[in-house]
Amino acid sequence: MKDADKKIILTGMRPTGILHIGNYFGALLPLVKLQKDADELYIMIADTHALTTLEDSKNLKKNTLNLTNAYIAAGIDPNKSIIFVQSQIPEHAELAILLSMVTPVSMLGICPVYKEMCKEHPQNKNLGLLAYPVIQTADILLYKTTDVPVGKDQAPHIEIAREIARRFNSRFGEIFVEPKTILQKESKIFSLQNPHKKMSKSHGEKTYISLLDSPEKIREKIKIAVTDSGKEIVYDLKKKPAISNLLTIYNLFSKKPAKEVANGYAEFKKELAEVIINGLAPLQKKYKELEKNPDYVKEVLAQGNKKAKKIASQTMEAVKTKIGFF
Numbered sequence: 001m002k003d004a005d006k007k008i009i010l011t012g013m014r015p016t017g018i019l020h021i022g023n024y025f026g027a028l029l030p031l032v033k034l035q036k037d038a039d040e041l042y043i044m045i046a047d048t049h050a051l052t053t054l055e056d057s058k059n060l061k062k063n064t065l066n067l068t069n070a071y072i073a074a075g076i077d078p079n080k081s082i083i084f085v086q087s088q089i090p091e092h093a094e095l096a097i098l099l100s101m102v103t104p105v106s107m108l109g110i111c112p113v114y115k116e117m118c119k120e121h122p123q124n125k126n127l128g129l130l131a132y133p134v135i136q137t138a139d140i141l142l143y144k145t146t147d148v149p150v151g152k153d154q155a156p157h158i159e160i161a162r163e164i165a166r167r168f169n170s171r172f173g174e175i176f177v178e179p180k181t182i183l184q185k186e187s188k189i190f191s192l193q194n195p196h197k198k199m200s201k202s203h204g205e206k207t208y209i210s211l212l213d214s215p216e217k218i219r220e221k222i223k224i225a226v227t228d229s230g231k232e233i234v235y236d237l238k239k240k241p242a243i244s245n246l247l248t249i250y251n252l253f254s255k256k257p258a259k260e261v262a263n264g265y266a267e268f269k270k271e272l273a274e275v276i277i278n279g280l281a282p283l284q285k286k287y288k289e290l291e292k293n294p295d296y297v298k299e300v301l302a303q304g305n306k307k308a309k310k311i312a313s314q315t316m317e318a319v320k321t322k323i324g325f326f
């Protein structure tokens with residue numbers, strides 16, 4: 001198959017710690033599905049990107065291994081897909097510098113993620129945060145990526161990537177593929193304590209179910225999850241946002257409609273906790289096996305880095321030739 005006909009998918013996540021069920025249904029599982037369609041699937045642990053907001057990098061190595069474990073435990077097959085670590089491929093930084101030469105600063109300052117991150121991390125308004133989409137563009141363009149699966153919030157970054165690819169091509173000659181966005185379906189899970197905020201690890205332990213929470217923890221978090229007035233278990237985002245969120249979670253984990261199994265909030269919550277516990281059990285089992293075998297996981301990353309490096313360095317050679325460097 002010619003490169004141009006291939007479906008080359010690349011995505012990434014920052015190894016910033018705990019993964020929750022929002023990440024699982026919003027990012028991990030959709031990727032496992034895409035694995036079947038892709039001719040090549042690159043999954044990048046975006047550790048350099050993590051530095052834009054991370055003040056303390058002491059857990060970076062551990063989080064990188066944990067995120068790799070989570071991908072594999074969720075169903076990513078390292079024999080089919082390439083899992084690699086951004087910081088280990090210097091070509092990402094090298095290409096980002098070159099791309100910055102065709103990137104107007106005005107395009108970056110208005111980016112919604114940048115504005116939001118500045119609000120959330122006012123002490124961290126660094127150049128890296130402003131250049132975040134340029135670094136992301138380098139990640140994408142290095143592998144001749146045709147499709148990038150991301151959540152809605154990241155979609156502007158892929159638009160920027162397309163624009164940078166166009167500008168680079170028109171200045172130095174056709175070299176980069178303009179990537180398409182695969183917009184991940186919004187089955188957004190909201191915080192257990194505030195159904196108007198998305199579930200996120202940044203809003204405190206009680207607000208999310210981690211993929212590794214014990215059954216006791218899951219029962220406790222669901223028990224104290226906020227509900228709405230009334231007793232009826234109905235999906236109504238306006239009048240019953242909290243119950244609707246719990247119903248969403250129930251439906252994602254179970255095929256049975258919740259109404260058939262529960263009468264009243266207390267009974268529903270008990271049933272919901274058990275459905276989550278059972279739903280997460282196979283992933284947790286696989287994750288624990290991987291945790292006992294860090295050498296295997298390190299080898300997966302070593303192999304992934306090697307494969308990624310090969311493609312990335314070929315692209316950089318071609319880029320340098322196009323530019324006409326000495």
Ligand code: ADP
Pocket residue numbers: 013014022023024025026027150151152187188189190198199200201202
């Ligand atoms: P967090 O807000 O916990 O830091 P990230 O922003 O790192 O999560 O998100 C990583 C991935 O998980 C993204 O692809 C994002 O779309 C997805 N994701 C995060 N939170 C949710 C959620 N509550 N519901 C659905 N998907 C989510």
Ligand code: TRP
Pocket residue numbers: 010011012013014044046049135136139140148149150154
């Ligand atoms: N910016 C993405 C996030 O915060 C992570 C990421 C880095 C990424 N590089 C990427 C996603 C390239 C897709 C493609 O979730």
